[in-house]
Amino acid sequence: xxxxxxxxxxxKHFGGVPALRSASLEVEPGEVHALIxxxxxxxxxxxxxxxxxxxxxxxxVDFAGEPSHVAxxxxxxxxxxxxxxxxxxxxxxxxxxxxxxxxxxxxxxxxMINWPEAHRRTREILARFGIEIDVTAPLGSYSTAxxxxxxxxxxVSMDAKLVIMDEPTSSLDSSEVEILFGGxxxxxxxxxxxxYVSHFLDELFQICDRGTFRRDGQxxxxxxxxxxxxxxxxxxxxxxxxEEIAAEGLPELAGGHAAYDEVVLEVDKVATGxxxxxxxxxxxxxxxxxxxxxxxxxxxxxxxxIFGLDHLTSGSMHLQGREFEPSEPSQAIRSxxxxxxxxxxxxxxxxxxxxxxxxxxxxxxxxRKIGQIDRDREKALVGEFIxxxxxxxxxxxQPIRELSGGNQQKVLLARWLATRPDILILDEPTRGVDVGxxxxxxxxxxxxxxxxxxxxxxxxxxxxxxEGANRIVVMHEGKAVSELTNPGITENALVKALAHHExxxx
Amino acid sequence: xxxxxSEHTMRADFTAKLKSHGGLIxxxxxxxxxxxxxxxxxQTQPLAVNISQVATIAIVAxxxxxxxxxxxxxxxxxxxxxxxxxxAPLIFMSDFGQAxxxxxxxxxxxFPLVAALVCGLFNxxxxxxxxxxxxxxxxxxxxxxxxxAQVLTNGNLQTFSYAEFSYLGTGKILGFPFQGWLALAIACxxxxxxxxxxxxxxxxxxxxxxxxxKLAGGPVRQVKIGAYVICSVLSGLAGLIVVAINSAxxxxxxxxxxxxxxxxxxxxxxxxxxxxxxxxxGAILGAVIIQxxxxxxxxxxxxxxxxxxxxxxxxxxxxYIQQARKE
Numbered sequence: 001x002x003x004x005x006x007x008x009x010x011x012k013h014f015g016g017v018p019a020l021r022s023a024s025l026e027v028e029p030g031e032v033h034a035l036i037x038x039x040x041x042x043x044x045x046x047x048x049x050x051x052x053x054x055x056x057x058x059x060x061v062d063f064a065g066e067p068s069h070v071a072x073x074x075x076x077x078x079x080x081x082x083x084x085x086x087x088x089x090x091x092x093x094x095x096x097x098x099x100x101x102x103x104x105x106x107x108x109x110x111x112m113i114n115w116p117e118a119h120r121r122t123r124e125i126l127a128r129f130g131i132e133i134d135v136t137a138p139l140g141s142y143s144t145a146x147x148x149x150x151x152x153x154x155x156v157s158m159d160a161k162l163v164i165m166d167e168p169t170s171s172l173d174s175s176e177v178e179i180l181f182g183g184x185x186x187x188x189x190x191x192x193x194x195x196y197v198s199h200f201l202d203e204l205f206q207i208c209d210r211g212t213f214r215r216d217g218q219x220x221x222x223x224x225x226x227x228x229x230x231x232x233x234x235x236x237x238x239x240x241x242x243e244e245i246a247a248e249g250l251p252e253l254a255g256g257h258a259a260y261d262e263v264v265l266e267v268d269k270v271a272t273g274x275x276x277x278x279x280x281x282x283x284x285x286x287x288x289x290x291x292x293x294x295x296x297x298x299x300x301x302x303x304x305x306i307f308g309l310d311h312l313t314s315g316s317m318h319l320q321g322r323e324f325e326p327s328e329p330s331q332a333i334r335s336x337x338x339x340x341x342x343x344x345x346x347x348x349x350x351x352x353x354x355x356x357x358x359x360x361x362x363x364x365x366x367x368r369k370i371g372q373i374d375r376d377r378e379k380a381l382v383g384e385f386i387x388x389x390x391x392x393x394x395x396x397x398q399p400i401r402e403l404s405g406g407n408q409q410k411v412l413l414a415r416w417l418a419t420r421p422d423i424l425i426l427d428e429p430t431r432g433v434d435v436g437x438x439x440x441x442x443x444x445x446x447x448x449x450x451x452x453x454x455x456x457x458x459x460x461x462x463x464x465x466x467e468g469a470n471r472i473v474v475m476h477e478g479k480a481v482s483e484l485t486n487p488g489i490t491e492n493a494l495v496k497a498l499a500h501h502e503x504x505x506x
Numbered sequence: 507x508x509x510x511x512s513e514h515t516m517r518a519d520f521t522a523k524l525k526s527h528g529g530l531i532x533x534x535x536x537x538x539x540x541x542x543x544x545x546x547x548x549q550t551q552p553l554a555v556n557i558s559q560v561a562t563i564a565i566v567a568x569x570x571x572x573x574x575x576x577x578x579x580x581x582x583x584x585x586x587x588x589x590x591x592x593x594a595p596l597i598f599m600s601d602f603g604q605a606x607x608x609x610x611x612x613x614x615x616x617f618p619l620v621a622a623l624v625c626g627l628f629n630x631x632x633x634x635x636x637x638x639x640x641x642x643x644x645x646x647x648x649x650x651x652x653x654x655a656q657v658l659t660n661g662n663l664q665t666f667s668y669a670e671f672s673y674l675g676t677g678k679i680l681g682f683p684f685q686g687w688l689a690l691a692i693a694c695x696x697x698x699x700x701x702x703x704x705x706x707x708x709x710x711x712x713x714x715x716x717x718x719x720k721l722a723g724g725p726v727r728q729v730k731i732g733a734y735v736i737c738s739v740l741s742g743l744a745g746l747i748v749v750a751i752n753s754a755x756x757x758x759x760x761x762x763x764x765x766x767x768x769x770x771x772x773x774x775x776x777x778x779x780x781x782x783x784x785x786x787x788g789a790i791l792g793a794v795i796i797q798x799x800x801x802x803x804x805x806x807x808x809x810x811x812x813x814x815x816x817x818x819x820x821x822x823x824x825x826y827i828q829q830a831r832k833e
Contacts, residue, residue, distance in 0.1 A: 328723075329720060350711045368704050
């Protein structure tokens with residue numbers, strides 16, 4: 001059978017910097033195809049060329065047996081290429097039906113929208129994916145997984161031949177992932193191809209048939225996933241030897257343990273509202289304390305209370321023995337606390353500003369010199385951090401939005417390290433970054449702690465918590481319910497601690 | 507790199523340049539057109555007229571640029587002009603002002619600007635503290651500011667002859683209008699503020715991503731209020747200049763539709779309406795273009811009403827170029 005999509009010899013430059021050098025991709029009809037590579041390997045660029053957001057400099061694209069020259073997302077859509085983005089491009093306030101039929105509403109008398117027919121059609125499409133919901137309710141009232149399925153349903157209703165999914169599971173919990181995968185399998189069985197991008201190797205094995213590997217803007221290979229192993233996959237990604245990684249085993253966070261007794265932060269029965277009602281913890285110099293818990297257990301709210309974003313309604317905090325109740329972030333920063341937020345795009349980067357300007361954003365008050373910013377010191381400092389953290393950027397004045405996710409995250413980490421904090425709160429520091437950058441970020445954190453500072457680590461990855469943290473404060477429904485101490489914590493122990501409280505309240 | 511790609515890149519660079527220098531190209535076209543078509547365009551008299559007219563637009567547009575950089579907008583600039591313009595003659599023509607002319611003059615320059623500052627504070631607090639959308643928040647003064655000015659003057663036209671005060675609008679340094687120099691000086695200061703100071707960096711960061719700026723310790727409220735205050739004070743100054751030019755204060759007409767000119771000038775100069783960019787000299791360029799379009803139409807016998815349509819076309823073109831640039 002002829003492939004549905006063939007991309008060959010694709011090249012793309014931004015300014016003078018090559019983002020893609022001879023990229024190729026082949027997707028068979030009815031296949032779930034993984035696009036695998038680190039951040040910066042050119043996955044998004046390739047997808048954006050395919051969907052008409054970018055124009056290719058060179059190369060050919062054949063879709064459904066014909067040369068394709070899509071110049072806009074709309075043309076791509078008309079040609080049968082649908083994209084499900086990380087951030088859904090749906091209208092949350094409108095009904096499910098409206099979102100599905102928008103642009104192709106069934107009409108009566110040629111001008112009125114035939115709503116009963118629209119609802120019927122929507123229900124029918126959704127039923128294929130095994131979901132039965134009230135299609136007249138606003139889309140925003142459903143979970144992200146359902147919303148994603150609605151986006152897929154919309155694609156199907158427009159006779160898409162290829163559905164592109166870019167990190168579709170990054171905000172889903174495990175049961176929701178299953179729902180989504182059901183949708184993907186349904187697509188596959190009806191002959192629709194799926195191009196699947198994800199950092200989670202487990203998912204790729206679970207759902208994908210074949211994968212195309214990309215590194216440094218080049219396609220390095222394409223193979224069936226059934227014939228490969230996770231280790232080979234991650235090794236291939238990093239350009240390393242599989243045995244070498246197997247020997248190393250532990251993530252970079254693991255290592256030395258606290259040798260200090262000095263308490264830097266003491267939080268006592270803090271509450272800020274319904275989502276954080278009773279939170280206590282102590283943090284010593286030179287240690288990592290993890291906050292464990294499910295989504296919505298109050299981990300992020302705990303961090304926000306320490307950083308002065310949510311005001312205390314009861315309880316107290318002591319920083320280096322002194323009473324501490326910051327009323328806004330700037331005050332927490334002056335007290336030498338940094339907070340790397342979970343949502344890099346919405347709360348981290350200023351996309352149009354340069355790497356330099358982003359990196360020094362939290363440091364500005366200290367860079368003031370006779371009323372203006374000390375540019376020489378700023379440049380020296382930024383240069384130093386770019387080198388120290390291995391940030392890949394063509395120059396420090398490059399807009400940060402042009403960097404890959406992992407490098408953006410390193411810039412944000414540098415933003416906080418530059419303020420010379422005593423305490424760093426890290427909310428999902430390695431989410432959405434590739435394996436290579438993850439290890440680098442973990443080793444930066446390790447070094448920071450070994451230098452005698454303290455870290456509060458929030459992570460949904462149990463492995464990262466269990467192996468990185470000295471202690472884990474387990475959170476449940478806005479309360480700190482128990483504490484586990486390393487050595488001795490295992491993933492099972494953590495899951496058990498979580499489950500225990502889950503049962504107790506159920 | 508093959509010759510093919512380099513040619514592609516060159517072409518891409520060229521279009522990018524065309525987009526980012528669209529304002530300059532437009533200015534060039536208007537100038538060439540005027541030199542050929544409009545009689546006496548290059549004589550000193552029309553030049554001085556143009557500079558004195560453009561200065562007020564430019565001064566307000568620079569303030570507007572700062573507000574737009576935070577992702578906001580200020581509709582009250584024209585009303586603030588009317589208010590400060592109405593106050594000045596009231597002060598120097600009062601009994602006190604007549605008795606102590608020097609103090610009267612200083613007061614006539616100082617208090618209208620204080621009034622403008624209070625207006626800016628009002629706008630800024632409503633936007634930054636009460637979190638009302640800027641377009642609604644500044645609508646309050648847009649409506650009431652001119653009303654207050656007219657109440658103060660009983661709706662009368664105040665005419666005066668006061669050479670010292672009129673210097674603001676009619677004085678010349680090295681043959682060029684005083685307010686032209688003033689606008690240039692303000693531009694230099696604001697350019698420094700935006701590009702070199704902590705305030706300027708925060709201003710752009712807030713426009714670029716407000717939540718990120720706040721989480722990085724940025725004083726979001728203070729900076730936003732600051733932008734509205736600067737914008738209002740500059741509007742107040744422009745109001746004084748207009749009054750000085752005319753030797754008369756007409757609260758009903760002073761600064762009328764200035765918000766349109768200022769927004770168009772800022773937009774044409776490259777300020778993105780969603781925030782994050784503050785091209786100060788761009789605002790001057792935008793103001794020059796608007797003034798020249800007005801002048802060109804007027805000098806060639808086109809009605810004033812039609813000139814409004816031309817202005818709308820400029821905004822349209824500016825928005826189009828911005829959209830293209832985002833890609």
